[in-house]
Amino acid sequence: MSHSLAAAKTPAAGDAGTRAMPSPIRTRLLKSIVGFGLLAIVTCLVAPLIGSSPISLARVFDRSVPFSQNVDAQIFFVARMPRVVAGALVGAALATAGVVFQALLRNALATPFTLGVSAGASLGAMLAIVVGATVSAGPLSAVPLASLAGAGLAAAIVYRLATMQDRAMSTTVLLLAGVTLNSFFSALIIFVQYIADFAQLYRAMRWIMGDLDVGSFDPIVAALPMILIAFALFAWLPSSLNLLSVGADAASARGVDVGRTQRLAFVSASLATAAGVSLAGPIGFIGIVVPHLVRLIVGVDHRVVLPASALFGASFLVVCDLAARTLLAPLEIPVGVVTAMLGGPFFLWLLVRKG
Amino acid sequence: MVARPKRLIAVLAAMAVLWAAPRAATQQRSTSVTRIVSLVPALTEMLFAIGAGPQVVAVSSYDEFPPEVKSLPRVGALLDPDMERILALRPDLVISYGSQTDVQAQLARAKIRVFSYRHAGLTGVFTTLTELGAAVGRPAESERLAREIRSGLDGLQARVRGRPKPRTLLVFERDPASLRGIYVSGGLGFLHEMLGIAGGVNVFADVARESVQPSIETILARAPEVILEVRAVGLLGPSDVAQAKRVWGTVSSVPAVQHGRIAILSGDHLVVPGPRVVQGTEAFARALHPDAFK
């Protein structure tokens, strides 16, 4: 490549010694992934060891006792393990969806729930509960299936509205469509709750509070393909998101296909959100607390923020769920309440800091 | 004022009467109750059981028993009482939940008598029966019914006395296809008391709440010997039982699952704290101690 600039001047590397160079992206990325990765691994290894009932690790792995009679082993493998795995997946999915939506909407206060995907998922779940649906598709039972359908519907409506003018999305239209859909679906949810009877109301309220106690790996297996696809799509986004967040025209002038990046961001983040919500209900605050905390530590380059948020999101939710299931044993605090109780004061603190 | 003591006394007396009158009205024994609207299914059942059925002109959306109520107009329930319909029926007594304060306020303004119901466990059934009997002028009938219920429950208790009491998980709600969203009875409430009379021990008796949402870990740790699922509605077929066994199969180390002691009971007599508590308790007892009923 011969360019006028490069050909005309030799690099001024000799001047570099006098001041601290910002550490290159490679080392920052490596350090973040190793650091947050270790945290995630440690959290996921330790969490199943802790719970409301004391168990003996020796007995858990005692092969001489048949599994169907080994209470400790069942507590470990049936109650806690799926819960930790679900927590890690949902935490990673919602955290990264948050990062991507914030970049797409050019607003650090956006969440995975801003554009109505979660409201659609909740409405689907509510309807399935009230109607008493029993249809299932493979490992997906009625309520998760319906919540996926609701999420898909909401995302499709927002997408269509935002791309009506031309194939590049207007962030204003996106935001307006999403917020409107949110309000509309929330009103429908309230109505569905109103016409539900007591039993259905119990189940509906329980679902909305968020619940990681899946009890088996089936629901996780059902949600896994979507989460994996979302993550695969995420991998293409970070550097384009950097450029996009500086300005759409500027990004275009630097070689980013703006329309395609926006569509990819919207679809992948909606997929991750839909999968997470269908698995565990709408657990709030992860999609905004985790990206913010990560940015405070690693900076704002999406190539670092995205993977770091996935890893930290996993740890964060697993720890929140640990608190939820142990603090008030034998009662459980809904995990959405724990994330909110951590998230709310965190934001107040952020506001005070900035102000 | 002191110069006109007679007038002062008259005013005070009037105030005293006005103050006392509304209170007296609600506890007044009255034989003049001819049109009753009931928002509480348990009390509807009580009314029919003490012979006041013909006076009932409308019931709640959830009333199912006795069969006579099926032809009666519906006026909503706890969350959505239809005030217009209630008023249009010109009742002289409305039975409402204690928490429906705005309903009661509206009725008071319309000068309609209100019977306020507060759900209070199994003993509450007896207290409510007595008060209701007085309110509709049938104290003797309600007294007789109370005695019948009492002796029915005592009889059940005697029947299962001396047998070992199985540790029981009393489930009244869960997601049909999985073990998520489980609601069980805690150590309070009439379900818990019914279980005690029927000869069972609630594994969550230590939790002073009517409903508990246990995690799968907690259920595994508490290892109940019997799982009693109570469903308000729905006819049960063999596929329901098979599905329940399959769903509970994931926690196979629970003794109830290992020994196949999972019972599903269905019917609103199980969840209505009214005259049919004896039937409900008997259903529990049969599930817990089948050999006592041979």
Added chain:
Amino acid sequence: MLLASELSYGYASAGHPARSFMLDSVSLSVERGSLTGLLGPNGCGKTTLLKLLSGVLQPQRGVVSLNGASLAGRSRRDIARHLAVVPQETHPAFDYTVMEMVLMGRHPHLGPFELEGPSDLALAHDALSATGTEHLATRAYMTLSGGEKQRVVIASALTQSPDVLLLDEPTASLDLGYQLEMATLLRRLNLERGVTMVLATHDLNLAASLCDRLVLMRNGRVVAQGPTREVLTAATIRRIYDVDADVSFHAPAGHITVTPLRRVQ
């Protein structure tokens, strides 16, 4: 080297063809190493022309070609390796550092998952020193002054190693002092480093001081183009702005200056 021939452009959306053209048969040519100014009143189409030249917009008619090869059908990334744009204002949504902003210019040269390496960093440092912003490398972009921000954005464009730098109103949002600084910088980049530039501006005196060639536009058409001295006359200014102006060489400034006198109808 950059050639626009018979460009016509109108805003069209899917299913709605352009009703009227914002640019009508515009042709111009930019020589290597030149500093060309696009001049005209607001709405004359100079920003649109700039976007067409950079490939961000596609013309309904006409062709933009670089070094003989048309831009049409080339990927955005490919075009970006040769043409860089400095927008009028840059407002990033997140708190990037100066270095991060500048390194973004390397994006068209990197593969989809490639990270910047030492040579990219070296180019970035070079661009920073060329714009006199090396001391700001670790600062947060949003904390800089207006002039510093513009210089960083120019550094970022330089890091793209472009053949042509396209600038949209480079001094519009700057204070007087920073305007002079910007003009000096651009002149230096052009003279010392041979950076070819096209800048759209409504500032006549800036154009007069900087540009060796001018393209004067009105209502989407080119009214005059050529060397500054020949094109920037009272007559053309009247044609374009409906203003009588005095155009004369200003010895202290060292270049032609334009002083508006009165409006004509």
